[in-house]
Every structure is written in C-alpha cells, then in structure tokens.
Amino acid sequence: MEFLLSEEQLEIQDTVKRFLDKHCPSTALHSYFDDPAQLPEAIWQGLVEMGVPALIVPEAFGGMGMTLLDLAIIAEVLGQAAAPNPLLGHTLATQALIYAGSPAQQEKWLPKLASGECLASFATAESGNWLAPSLSCVNGNITGQKQHVPHAEHAQLIVVALAGGRYALIEQGATGLEISAENVADRTRPLASLNLNDCPAELLDGDCGNAAEPILNTALVLLAADSFGGAAQCVDMAVDYAKTREQFGQPIGKFQALKHQLANMAVDVEPMRGLYWHAAYAFDQEPETASRQAALAKAHLSDRFLHVARETVQAHGGIGYTWECDAQIFIKRALFNYTFMGNAGLHRKRAADLADW
Incomplete structure (x- = not known):
C-alpha cells in the first residue's frame, strides 16, 4: 500500500508553491487585508492557467478528471500561503453541477467553470444552519436569505442549496438578487449575504438525491x-x-x-x-x-x-x-x-x- 504522494502530485504542489511564493508574498496578503473588496485576480488567473479549477471536472467537460486528493494537496499549499482565492466556493458549485446537474446543464456550465471563464460560488447557510437548507423554489423563483457565501459579489453564477437536497442556479444580475458584504475576520476570503426576493432560478435536474x-x-x-x-x-x-x-x-x-x-x-x-x-x-x-x-x-x-x-x-x-x-x-x-x-x-x-x- 502506498502511503506517500506520487512524484506527479509532489510536482503539482511544488508548482503551485513556486507560483504563490512569487505572487502572494506577505506584502500582498496585507494589501488584501487593507482592501478586502478586491478580487485576487492575479492569483486566481494563475490557478486557472495551471488548471486547478479543472482538476476534478470530468474530461468529457473539459476537465482533467483527477481526484479530490489532487485538489486537496493544492488547498494545503494555498493554506500555507494564506492565499486569497475563490477556489472553495467555485469548487463546491462545480461539484453541485457534477453530482446534481442534468447532462444539458453540465454541458453548458462545467466547461466554463473548468476553464475559469465563469467564476461560481455556493450558498447553503441559513440563520447559522449549514446542513439543513429550508428555502424552496416555487414556480422557478426563490424567496429567502442565504448567509456566508464566499466571493458572491464577484461570482457570475451562484449555486443555491434548497430544501429536500435540491439545488438551483442563479446568475449574477438576476432580478430580485441583492448581495450584501459581511464584516468578516478573514479578509482573504470575503463572505456575503444573499437576499432573494422572488428571484428567478434554474433547478438542477440531475439525480439530486x-x-x-x-x-x-x-x-x-x-x-x-x-x-x-x-x-x-x-x-x-x-x-x-x-x-x-x-x-x-x-x-x-x-x-x-x-x-x-x-x-x-x-x-x-x-x-x-x-x-x-x-x-x-x-x-x-x-x-x-x-x-x-x-x-x-x-x-x-x-x-x-x-x-x-x-x-x-x-x-x-x-x-x-x-x-x-x-x-x-x-x-x-x-x-x-x-x-x-x-x-x-x-x-x-x-x-x-x-x-x-
């Protein structure tokens, strides 16, 4: 049984580490703390160019079809650098489409998420509860609130967790969508609240169960x-x-x-x-x-x-x-x-x- 990372995995880690050493020094971290509203564009684009958002996306949709372990060892390096990045929310939205999206929805969105053309986020928390969403989608529209949504202000697509294990897609600029920045301690990963007022949404039509x-x-x-x-x-x-x-x-x-x-x-x-x-x-x-x-x-x-x-x-x-x-x-x-x-x-x-x- 192999208890160590492979040479390829170690090289992936080392590549990301070298990139962060150059583009995310201590001075850059402090600049994000001083101005948390900015998107870490250079860091995100670097991760995109290295194929990080595409790692766990199936090859059929423009991804690499690799494992969660391959992505987790990159998350370790990002944590080591305290790197500001929207990868967490983007990955959870990607997984929602992989596990709950219909073939047509996957064909439309997963290539854009893998390539970084579209930045996505994921909304689940309600009133401090992370595990049991209560919102429902009625006649294609959602009304209610979500909290602690990472990089919501910069995301072009937000996957919203609904009651009963369902998920819905909301695009940035949708009618009835209000995004309010939250005052958080960790300014490298900004959070926002969503106020949904009869907001049009598209239910994910795959096997959501x-x-x-x-x-x-x-x-x-x-x-x-x-x-x-x-x-x-x-x-x-x-x-x-x-x-x-x-x-x-x-x-x-x-x-x-x-x-x-x-x-x-x-x-x-x-x-x-x-x-x-x-x-x-x-x-x-x-x-x-x-x-x-x-x-x-x-x-x-x-x-x-x-x-x-x-x-x-x-x-x-x-x-x-x-x-x-x-x-x-x-x-x-x-x-x-x-x-x-x-x-x-x-x-x-x-x-x-x-x-x-």
Missing part, C-alpha cells in the same frame, strides 16, 4: 487541507521568530519554556497531514466511509489550526497581536476554517452518529 453528502464532504476535506497548510506555516513562523528575536542578549528560542511550546505545536501539527489525506482518499476510493472521515478531518484539523495559530501569536509576544504581523492573518484564517460549514463540535457529533455510537 445523492448530491448533498459529496458536496459537503468536498468542503470539509478542502477546509481540513487548508488548515494543515496554515498550521504548518504557523509553526515555521514561530520557529523563525524564536531564532531571530533576541532578549537578554540571546535568541528567545534558547529559553526552555518557548522550546517546549514550539515542540508541542510541531507535535500537534504533523499527524494532521495523514488525517486529511485519508479523508480525501476515502472520498475517492471508499465512499461508504467518506462522510465520517471528512467530518473527523474537518473537526480535528480546524480545531488544531486555531490552537496552533493562537500559540503562534503568543510566541511572537506583543507584536503578534498587531495588524502589521503576519500571525494575525493566520489566526483569522483559522477562525474561518473552524466556523465555515460548521464547527468542530458539530462534525464530531456527526462522526459519532455516522459510526452508530
């Missing part, structure tokens, strides 16, 4: 992968700072208390990698266990990322709390990963229920 779980599992795996990348970067940041920051005439990394803190952070992070790999593998190869593995990965990795990000701020001392320090960017990304699509407690309960405890 089996779509909800794969879409949710995709979100949980990608958030887990992003969390691992972010947590690993936090450890590196804290160690680098401990080597260079001096106090009482020596680097603070020589102090025993900080040594133990850094060691505990590293021990927390390294086992996280296999958990999200396993969840992505289960999605691709063991669908009967995929939901539980995705729930466990999201719950544990987002929880540990938040803990390690807090430890990173503490390791930096007073400067770790300031706007100018990179540590504040990662703790806010950790807060996003922890809460988006449900917190750790919710998914630990789901994992227990799925195991028939």
